Amino acid sequence: MKNCYRLFLPAFGAASIALLFVPNAIAQCGGIRPAAVTHASLQPQTAQARLLRAAYSPAAMQDQEDEAASASIVGFWHVKFIAEGDKAIPNGTEIDAGYSQWHSDGTEIMNSGGRAPDTSNFCLGVWEKVGPSQYKLNHLAAAWDPTKNVLLGPANIKEEVTLAPTGEHFAGSFTINQFDESGNLLAHVVGKITGDRISVNTPPTSIF
Numbered sequence: 001m002k003n004c005y006r007l008f009l010p011a012f013g014a015a016s017i018a019l020l021f022v023p024n025a026i027a028q029c030g031g032i033r034p035a036a037v038t039h040a041s042l043q044p045q046t047a048q049a050r051l052l053r054a055a056y057s058p059a060a061m062q063d064q065e066d067e068a069a070s071a072s073i074v075g076f077w078h079v080k081f082i083a084e085g086d087k088a089i090p091n092g093t094e095i096d097a098g099y100s101q102w103h104s105d106g107t108e109i110m111n112s113g114g115r116a117p118d119t120s121n122f123c124l125g126v127w128e129k130v131g132p133s134q135y136k137l138n139h140l141a142a143a144w145d146p147t148k149n150v151l152l153g154p155a156n157i158k159e160e161v162t163l164a165p166t167g168e169h170f171a172g173s174f175t176i177n178q179f180d181e182s183g184n185l186l187a188h189v190v191g192k193i194t195g196d197r198i199s200v201n202t203p204p205t206s207i208f
Helices: 002-008 058-070
Strands: 075-083 094-102 107-112 122-131 134-145 150-163 169-179 185-198
Touching: 094 185, 107 134, 122 150, 150 185
Parallel strands: none
Antiparallel strands: 075 094, 075 185, 094 107, 107 122, 122 134, 134 150, 150 169, 169 185
């Protein structure tokens, strides 16, 4: 079942700087009521000047910014596409998997493990942040029929993912629409996508 869908579907790729929550500073200013001022109250007073602790802490704010900056979807990911909620494909069917890179300039590239290089196993996308730790990806691929070695047409993969607070994982939904060169819809697939961050210390594991 896996191989059948891998052969038919195009290669495709797969959440950021977290939203900062900055506390609002509330200042209150009190005035002197004229009725409360008397000659008796206008006496010189002596007191030692004291400094009051301010609520704003640059160090604390910097810690928040550093923590938010670390949770970025930019990086290198091991991604998996699993069918879910699709009428034609059983839930749990692995559609594709591979390696995806999300770049700081809003572009993305994926190396699909489900397609051979001679059928175009690299494809490209663009992404944007749409909410706190939430991202949308619009991905296009040139899909080929591996059995006939002919171009099928453009494939459009769309993803909506949420980045975990740790920044090490993301999960969400995907939709694939495969068209022919005339714009006719050939296939429609929906499901869930997951991503695990790859670091300089990540060992190689099974792609699927």
